[in-house]
Amino acid sequence: MVPTQxxxxxxxxxxxxxxxxxxxxxxxxxxxxxxxxxxxxxxxxFVTMAREIGNLSGQVVVFFVVAVAAAEVAVGLxxxxxxxxxxxxxxxxxxxxxxx
Amino acid sequence: xxxxxxxxxxxxxxxxxxxxxxxxxxxxAVHSAxxxxxxxxxxxxxxxxxxxxxxxxxxxxxxxxxxxxxxLFVVMLLNVAAPEGRDPLRVIAxxxxxxxxxxxxxxxxxxxxxxxxxxxxxxxRTEGTVEEVGKVLFADYVFAFxxxxxxxxxxxVGVIVxxxxxxxxxxxxSEGGR
Numbered sequence: 001m002v003p004t005q006x007x008x009x010x011x012x013x014x015x016x017x018x019x020x021x022x023x024x025x026x027x028x029x030x031x032x033x034x035x036x037x038x039x040x041x042x043x044x045x046f047v048t049m050a051r052e053i054g055n056l057s058g059q060v061v062v063f064f065v066v067a068v069a070a071a072e073v074a075v076g077l078x079x080x081x082x083x084x085x086x087x088x089x090x091x092x093x094x095x096x097x098x099x100x
Numbered sequence: 101x102x103x104x105x106x107x108x109x110x111x112x113x114x115x116x117x118x119x120x121x122x123x124x125x126x127x128x129a130v131h132s133a134x135x136x137x138x139x140x141x142x143x144x145x146x147x148x149x150x151x152x153x154x155x156x157x158x159x160x161x162x163x164x165x166x167x168x169x170x171x172l173f174v175v176m177l178l179n180v181a182a183p184e185g186r187d188p189l190r191v192i193a194x195x196x197x198x199x200x201x202x203x204x205x206x207x208x209x210x211x212x213x214x215x216x217x218x219x220x221x222x223x224x225r226t227e228g229t230v231e232e233v234g235k236v237l238f239a240d241y242v243f244a245f246x247x248x249x250x251x252x253x254x255x256x257v258g259v260i261v262x263x264x265x266x267x268x269x270x271x272x273x274s275e276g277g278r
Contacts, residue, residue, distance in 0.1 A: 002149060005216060006113070010116070014117070017120040018120075019203055025124060029129050029133075029171065033133065034123075054226045070252075081178065
């Protein structure tokens with residue numbers, strides 16, 4: 001069995017890479033992808049700890065996270081499509097409609 | 101079984117981290133999406149090494165399948181494959197990398213302090229098959245499960261409303277008020 005610690009470190013690294021993606025990238029679609037990466041890091045943590053404490057509730061939580069992520073991606077992408085229709089760009093630096 | 105698990109973990113983890121790095125560094129959004137699909141598949145293999153076959157199948161079909169197809173469709177629909185221009189605020193991007201690195205280091209240090217007591221026999225006891233996960237899902241979480249369907253319907257309605265194109269000020273005028 002692979003030690004629990006290794007999985008924890010891997011999930012921390014994936015979450016951190018997602019954070020860096022959100023902070024550095026400016027295409028709205030890539031930012032959404034980075035958020036998905038962060039969700040996956042958290043999911044890995046849930047499954048790892050479900051194995052560690054011998055309780056399947058952690059895996060059920062991952063099931064719900066996947067369902068919410070699917071809904072979130074559908075709504076987020078359709079917002080981006082509308083944004084592209086209205087502004088002709090998905091660069092978040094150009095999108096400042098609600099900025100005083 | 102011991103070395104096989106270790107090798108599978110090492111290879112999958114390396115692929116996942118590498119694909120994640122490629123995802124956030126590629127300037128072309130299509131390349132980013134494909135690298136993210138690779139990363140999701142590697143994480144699916146990791147779920148198998150954690151004795152979670154149900155979650156692994158979920159990961160491959162929903163994340164690497166459905167969600168990535170959605171991303172690729174939108175990227176190609178919008179034709180935003182053109183790379184981002186030169187960042188006028190390089191300092192801000194560097195600051196983002198530093199902040200993310202600091203956060204990851206802190207998180208890693210905190211996780212390194214977690215004491216794990218379970219031995220191999222205890223770790224091998226929970227097998228997240230469809231049957232076992234289903235028992236927990238429909239016994240303890242049945243209310244939340246039903247509410248997920250409400251959430252999905254709400255998301256579906258929201259996407260349809262957002263997707264309807266209004267043409268009040270269109271040049272033809274024949275499609276107004278839809």
